[in-house]
Amino acid sequence: MKAKGVLVIILMLGLLVGCGTSGGRTEAGGGQAAGNTANSAAAPYGGPESKAINIIFTNERELALTFNGMADKETMEQLLDVLDSCGIKATFFLPGMRVAEEPDIAQEIKSRGHEIENNTLNRVDLSKLTYAQTYNEIKLSGDVIAKKTGVIPHYVRTTSRDFTDQVRLAAAQSGHEAVIGSSLYLHNWHNETEEEKAKLVRTFIHHGGIFALDTEDRPDLNETVKLVADCVRKQEYAFVTLNQLMQDGE
Template structure:
């Protein structure tokens, strides 16, 4: 871009793909505004996703759900509810492979197959993508951009997939919270995985974060804010 952003050092040391591909990748927004984005991977299902949607609705919070195509095919009504109630839907592959091992051709298939399922279930075409395990490299990111997608990572990992207690999840969030954060959580898991800690954590942390002055936004809203800031930097 020709100019040094005041955030370049932070990005380079923590999120190199966002530094190299700022128009494709985002792990957090660089802002002083107290905005925060809740994101949920691996759904939809019929066990935890509906409960999470209930909590979000109760607190008037919109979030972003990165959906697996194979699960959208199984639970299209839940995917439809996600979009219908004002949340953003993103693409999280069809079978959840580690893309840095399976390569570009497989990523293209996974994204296209999932896109078809999400569009059929919700009537919307996703343009956000989150790689399983966050596993991406420069070759994959270039292809992602060529497909018209924005790649989304995270800056706070709750590790809720480890079946942590609500208290542990809340502590992880509040120990790391910052303006422009993207919080990684899960709305579904494998057959015996218990994500009830996630549901109960949301009930606790949403009111507490609001009390601290945070406003919840979707990833498309956060993306707009990030690029508004970048535009200002370029014109200074």
């Protein structure tokens, strides 16, 4: 094992021993009382599932721009600068392991006024894990984010953006209010023209939409954000944080 991997494991052990905060709000599905330690999740949670959300019903002309993962420092700082220039407050679903490795990036996201949520610990395929492993991926990631940023995540997104019963139960047990998908997942473009890209984006601009982009291995990330921002502005919509969109939809 590489030295960096050993260092990260040691860091994670130290963090998790000292983590006294929950991975979500105390009132979310009773999860706080049910899941104070990772070992308490040996069996599936018996309470209500967290909500599964792809779109939020609201009368406001608002959408949420969300990001998955946490790329290197240079990429993330460039992205944050683009968001500032576009006047957008976004929601970042961060993996707990990356936050443990480079907490300064997560702190910068927070200081720029963006929302931080949970992207699981390692961004692995949860469909291949047991219930206890799924719970640990969600719970431990929330604990690390809370310890390193002071932000307690309300929502979780898996790498596949799925809504299995197992994921929703584990999310509820770990104190997360909802598992978040998307109404439009902007994966890498192929050979589309700029107008074709804009046409696709315009098709999905509607009340309460949730746009999702990956931050890692995406060389066109900043240009895509600019294109999406321009399309939304021209249709007289606005991007708000996911939490704000949820509040406006209540």
